[in-house]
Each structure stands twice: as structure tokens, then as C-alpha cells.
Amino acid sequence: MRWLLLLALSLTLNAEFRAGVARVKITPQTPVWLMGFGARTHPAAEVGLDLYAKALAIDDSAGGRVVVVTADLIGFTERSTTEVVRRVMARHGLRRDQVVFLASHTHSGPAVLDRMTISQGEGPAFDREAETYTVGLIDQLDQLIAAALDKLEPVTISSGWTEAGFAFNRRTEQLAVIRPGETFPAPVDHRVPVLRLKRKDGRDFALLFGYACHPTVLTGDTYEVSGDYPGYAQASVEEALPGVTAMFIPLSAGDQRATPRGSRVLAQKHGKSLAEAAMSAKLTLLTGKLQTAMEEIRLPFASHTKEAYEAEALSSDRFAARRGKAMLAAMAAKKMPLDTAYPIQAIRIGAISILALPGEVVVDYALHFKAKYGSRVIVAGYANFLPGYIPTLRLQREGGYEAGDAMMYFMQPGWFTDQVESLVLNGSTRALKSVGLLPSGSTSGSRGSLSPNRVR
């Protein structure tokens, strides 16, 4: 009997992973207003590259389960993911922390309501177009998750890191204008995390890879629906490895941009170089449990006066005027947003964990977790919904677009308070601890873990 118990325990510890994948084309009807560049003056009539949403379901045969949904979209919205999760939780018995949505942040895709309307498109026709797309997307994502969960098969999962060099810190340009003569740090994170899933017969099943860089290789003067460099990277992988599903994980790209950029040829070139890096990464087989956790915190906004919004409402900048008017209306209705929800997710697959953070997370966060956890944590941004930019105190002190000025494009009241960095770091640390992960060199609390592959 004891022998049987030990056998059962060891089977649990060396859990077999099973996985299922599914995809759905989410290319909008053209002509369509593309989201991300306020300067675009008309809808796009052509499709450069089809957009996809993809779902990967993994379970560990010991009760651990996760569904990772990726999409060639500028961002998911709270409305879209909340509704999809409500449906799939009821039907599949999933917990909220077992489903994560990651948007590539392409600036050449459609609007997803109810916040993502960063374009000059407005009025009843635009609203109908965006509403129709969002309602359809919710149904598609619902069916996509069901399809991935429907056909789980045994897989092995390996992970590793490689590099790609085309991202640079875009803040240098604006800081030279707003604070001339001063010098500032311009950190980048060129690391490319890779998760590779193979079928029992050795054939490729899925390849997940991430990068910290804005998908703005196609700029505001291009008018074609496209997944930008992440779309081309996924297409390159799927062309090179028949039968594989390639999925892009957006990382801490808030202040990162590709160079050179400005054409479809360059989007293809960066995509191909990223795909080649991901396919050639040296990998280590993952064993152990699949664990998930969610830490729900709130990020408070700095307070702003009615006078400031009155002045903004009169601005010649259409986005400033739109925000000013919206905030005055919110104040009048006593519905002024004081903070935003900020759910932090941790997904641990043996030795590697994905920390999924909502919003345009700046690269400082990736470098912080790299210093604290080494290569054990993949810091994903653009997760679940897009509340705005997530700066660090360093950026808030420097000022500028990512520090808080860009929040008007997200219809948020303004900058976050200077607590944002510590709130995000502390919440993340708690989420990682919930899946059994402690900072390097830390010993307290890690004793007694049943994980067979405690990582160094």
C-alpha cells in the first residue's frame, strides 16, 4: 500500500503535460480604422497580413491547468476578456487565474471596445463597426478556448532564452526635446524567451516566443491590416515547422521600438530574424507542476482639478479635448475614476514562470525581475486588458509620454501616483510566491516545497 502511495506521489511530481491548440482568423472587414496612431486620417482598405487569435491549453495531469490566448490585436479590453472568461469558467470549470490573454499590440489592427479607440475614426458608423467587431471577437475567443481544451494530447515542454537585436529605447528621442542637454539611461532587453512543445513522436506542436518591442514597424502612414513584425515572425515559424502553432508573447515593450522601421519589408525582416532566433534557441526540458495564481491590486491615479480638464476640453488636440470632456462628464456624474483594476497573473510550468502584467509595461520591470529571479521569469505585458502605460518611478521623474502623458489616449484621468512601481513590484512578488517562486538567494519559505525541480 505504501509503495502504491509512493508511486502515486512520484507520478504526481513528474506530471505528464498534455496540450491542445486552436486558432481563429480575426481579420476585420475592410475598410477599417486601424488603432494605435492618432495621425491616421482614413480607414485601411487592404490586408497585408491576416490577424489570428490562438489558444494553447496545457494541463499537468495533477490538476494544474492553463489556457494561454494570444492575438494580433493592439490590446484586449476589460469588457472583452471579462465576458469571455465568464463564459469559459462556467462551461469548463476554469478559475480566473487559469486563463490569460496576451495581445501583440500591433498598431495595424482594429478597435476593440470599450476603450481602444486611438484613431481619428469616430461617430456612429465607427462605433457600430467597433461594436460589431468586439461582439464577434468575444464569440470567437469563447469558441477558440473550447476548441483548444477539446483535444488535449501528450506533449513535452522545453524552455530557453536567446536574443534578437532590433529593439531600442525610444525615449531618447522625446527626452532630447523635452529635456535638452541632459542625459538619461536608455535600457533595452534583447532577450527572447522560448517555450517549445513537442508531440510524443518528436514533431513540433507549438512554439511560444516573446520580445520587448512595439509592433510599430508599420508606421502611421501605412494603411494595411497587419500583425506587424510579431505576425510575420509567427508566419515564418509556421512556414519553417509544418504543423506547429506559433504564438507571440508581448514583453515589457512600453518604451521599446524597432529600428529600422517604416515598411512592410522591414516588418518581414524583423519578424524573420525573431523567428530564426526563437527556432534556434538552446532549450531545457521542463518537468514538474503547472501552477497558476492571480493577485488583484488597484493602481491609483494622481488627482486632477476640474480647471485642468476644462482647459483640456478646449484644446485643439482632439485626444486631449476628448479626455477633458469625458472627465468633466464623469465629475458631474460623480463617477470620476480614482484608480484602475490591475490583475497580476503568474503561470509556472516547472522551472519557468510567466508573469503576466496588464498595460504597456516599460522595460525597467523586465530588468528588475531579471536581477531578482534570473532567467526563471518571463515578464509579459499587454495581458488581459490595457489600462495604459505602466511606468516606473525613474520614468515618472524624467517625464514625457510613457510617464503619464499618453494616458489621455486610454481615456484615463491622467498619471498614476508615484506608488505605481512599488504596487506593481509588490503585487508581482506575491503572485510569484503563490506559485512557489522566490527571488534568487532567498531561502525563507521555500523549504517544504514539493516541486521536484526547484530552480537555482
Ligand SMILES: [Zn+2]
Ligand atoms: Zn504602445
